[in-house]
Amino acid sequence: MWAFRRASIRLRNRGLSSATARICCGKSEIERFCLDYNSGFNDPQEKLFDGLLSSTRFYNTSSSSLKLHREVRTFSSSLGAKSSGGEDDDLEDGFSELETPPSAPQEANDGDEIGDDLISKSDLSEDDSVADNINDELEVFGSESDAGEKKSTKSGGTSAMTEAILAAPALSVSTVMDKWVQEGNEVTEEAVILTILQLRKRRLFIKALQLSEWAESTKQLEFVNESNYASRLDLIAKVRGVHRAEEYLKQIPESLKGELVYRTLLANFVSVTNVKKSEELFNKMKDLKFPITCFSCNQLLLLYKRIDKKKIADVLLLMEKESIKPSLFTYQILIEVKGQSNDITGMEKVVETMKAEGLKPNTHIQASLARNYATAGLKDKAEAVLKELEGDGIVKNRWVFQLVLPIYASLGREDEVARIWKVCESEPRSNECIAAIEAWGQLKRIEKAEAAFNKMLKKITNPSSKHFCSLLKVYANHNMLAKGKDLVKRMAESGCNVEPLTLDAIVKLYVGAGEVEKADSILEKAVKQKRARPLFRSYLALMDKYAHRGDIHNAEKIFLMMRRAGYKSRLQQYQSLLQAYINAKAPAYGFSDRLKADNLFPNKVLASQLARVDAFRKSAASELLD
Known part of the structure; x- marks a missing residue:
């Protein structure tokens, strides 16, 4: 991959001249793919890579001169706030593979986080498989003796211990296991590890953690290797938050506190978009002389994909410098970045480079390309x-069903959606039903989405909010308030928790119907319950509606709520807030100072808005006349 180079690359200068800047040192194909990002560089180019790499690089600082960038050896996000607030903010992300479970506390950001839950419409189809990929790479049970257990887990079999835990969802795992032992069942370390893996695969992280703790307390699981501690740390981060995982790290014996443990914590920092902690930990791993792995670099790529795409090039240059060969997942991230920027030519070049390296696109890369x-x-x-x-046919490759169905719907191919749904309509799986609900919703065939939902409920004994949310989003997207209210009532009667995605759909449902105050009240109640942090977009939907009304008071209130929730201010919030002042025809005093305090610099849209609100300022003479 690194051998394919060009001598130069065209960059767009910001406010300097129409001349093109050129990078004068050879670049890898993948690095140039990122540097050729179609939105251009919106920051002064001599600062783009501050604090990132130990490399000598050239950047254009004027229309006629080049400046040598000095050598630096650490990662930092000194420009994170500046670059993360552009017009194309990546609020939603399809690679959130180490998700915190909905009931787990979300991190209150440490002043350096962007911190969105970053859930995209592709999550329902990709989330589980991406989670499998990353958990395999973490190797939380990494010894050779566990290889057979991993294989067994992936084959779809369920152990008797797992079935016993799943059969008693209302009971704590310790209660189930105590009864299991009393009934004379044997408990082995291999069986415990297999069950934890199977619970993780089902994303039942709370039960997996309870089993791990029970096994340790009853001496059924000996913590004698690093993978045991890495697994426990990962589960703690998912269930109780990364701050508790940090505390647990201190309890791990130094002799077993290796690269696997640290990279597990790194992945969890990235999953909650904690920029400061992620970069600090990455640098600490370098200081501890741990090898820089492709996994750790992939985590930084995921992080910068969300908050600052321009830094992706720096991670790729570091990989080249350290002779780290990109993995399939590396290419998957890069393809998604190009696709999100609508740079189809660049996306196809990445695919060509990947194939030249002997890597074949997996199903999720293919789905990303199709989307x-x-x-x-x-x-x-x-x-x-x-x-x-589809390959030989959807009947033989039924497992791709949930990937292709929503994409066919986005293309308006109702005939294809009907063809595929017919294959498994008689005996559908829950994920297939969710994909069908989404697809029929996109096609505005609400009655068919409802039929798929009812089929799913007949198959599931204890439906979760995830299942209800699939249809609730359809109702919200089509402003069907009455049906949405009935569905929320059914969900409450089923005892489901209101998770961030569900809350977002409810907020959107009421906002779309014009009941903004009701949506506001629901969001406030959710915040007070402190179960899980609402999504960034839930707040923004309310702020946009208040801005449209010219309701400055409530727009400012939502802005403050977002800050209290731990979301760092970005330009999109300020744009929405300024629109409230514009629609109210009111001056926005001190706005420039507020932007400076948040280390943000106006883009074209915001600068135009500032000019408009300045026109509402009163002169000294007019104030006297008033």
Whole structure:
């Protein structure tokens, strides 16, 4: 991959001249892919890579001169606030593979986080498989003796211990296991490890942690290797938050506190978009002389994909410098970045480079390609990739069902959606039903979405909010308030918790129906309950509506709520807030100072808004006349 180079690359200068800047040292194909990001560089180029790499690099600082960038050896996000607030903020992310469970406390950001839950419409189709990929790479049970257990888990079999725990969802795992032992069942370390893996695969992290703690307390599981501690730390981070995982790290014996443990914590910092902690830990791993692995670099790529895409090039240059070969997941991230920026040519070049390295696109890369083609309006290319995904047919490859169905719907292919849904309509799986609900919703076939939902409920004994949320989002997208209210009532009667995604759908439901005050009240109650942090977009939906009304008071209130929730201010929030002042025809005093305090610099949209509110300022003479 690194051998494929060009001599120069065209960059866009910000406010300097129309001349193009050139990077004068050779770059890898993948690094140039990122540097050629189609939105251009919106920050002074001599500062783009401050504090990132031990490399000598050239940047354009004027129309006629080049400046040598000095050598630096640590990662830092001194520019994170500046660059994360552009017009194309990546609020939603399809690679949130180490998700905190909905009931777990979300991190209150440490002043350096962007901190969104970062959930995209592709999560329902990709989340579980991506989680599998990253947990495999973490190797939380990494010894050779566990290889057979891993294989058994992936084959779909369920152990008797797992079945016993799943059969008693209302009971604590310790109660189930005590009864299990009393009934004369044998408990072995291998069985415990297998059950924990199977619970993790089902994303039942709370029960997995309870089993791990029970096994340790009853001496059924000996913590004698690093993978045991890495697994426990990962579960603690998911269930109780990364701050508790940090505390647990201090309890691990130094002799067993290796790279696996640290990279597990790094992945969890990235999963909650804690920029400061992620970079500090990465640098600490370098200071401790741990090898820089592709896994750790992939975590930084995920982080910067969310908050500052321009820094992706720096991670790739570090990988080249350290001779780290990109993995399939590395390419998956880069393809998604290109697709999100609507740079289809760049996306296809990444695929070509990946294939040249002997790597074949997996199903999730293919699905990402199809989604990006569909979004770009390239229907034929999207359908060609979808047919590749289906392979010999959807009957034989039923497991791709949940990937292709929503994409066909986005292309408006109701006939294809009907064809695929017919294959498994008689005996659908829950994920297939969720995909069908989303697809029929996109096609505005509400009655068919409801039919798929009812089929799903018949198959599931204890439906979760995830299942209800699939149909609730359809109602919210089509402003069907009455049906949405009835569904929320059914969900409450089923005893489901209101998770962030569900709350977001409820907020959107009421906002879309014009009942903004009701949506506001629901969001405030959720915040007071402190169960899980609402999504960034839930707050923003309310702020946008108040801004449209010119309701400065409530727009400022939502702005403050977002800050209290731990979301660091970004330009999109200020744009929404300023719109409230514009619509109210009121001056916004001190706004420039507020932006400076948040280390933000106006883009074109915000600068235009500031000029408009300045026009509402009163002169000294007019104040006297008033």
